[in-house]
Amino acid sequence: MSAAGLEVAAPKKKCEDVRCPFHGGIKVRGRLLSGKAVSTAGKGFAVVEMEYLHMVPKFNRGERRRSRVSAHVPPCIAVNDGDTVTIGECRPLSKTISFVVVESRRSA
Numbered sequence: 001m002s003a004a005g006l007e008v009a010a011p012k013k014k015c016e017d018v019r020c021p022f023h024g025g026i027k028v029r030g031r032l033l034s035g036k037a038v039s040t041a042g043k044g045f046a047v048v049e050m051e052y053l054h055m056v057p058k059f060n061r062g063e064r065r066r067s068r069v070s071a072h073v074p075p076c077i078a079v080n081d082g083d084t085v086t087i088g089e090c091r092p093l094s095k096t097i098s099f100v101v102v103e104s105r106r107s108a
């Protein structure tokens with residue numbers, strides 16, 4: 001299923017947001033990341049945390065690292081704390097936001 005040029009399902013709801021990749025004018029290009037929504041208290045955006053393994057050659061082991069990015073949440077996509085979300089890179093929308101949520105799955 002492809003929508004807005006992405007390999008994600010389009011949201012069932014419609015919205016009027018100009019900053020929506022499905023119903024507005026936002027183009028998603030660049031990186032497509034997937035992570036966990038750790039904070040959805042902010043208005044119109046969510047903080048998404050990604051965890052990755054960084055290998056340390058000296059000890060031949062990996063260490064867990066994490067990074068956080070803020071992503072715009074269009075009104076047609078519901079994001080709650082703990083949800084697994086897919087975010088796509090877009091043009092900078094504000095000082096710290098250059099990603100937009102394109103898909104959200106409620107984690108069990």
Ligand SMILES: [Zn+2]
Nearest residue numbers: 015020023076
């Ligand atoms: Zn929308």
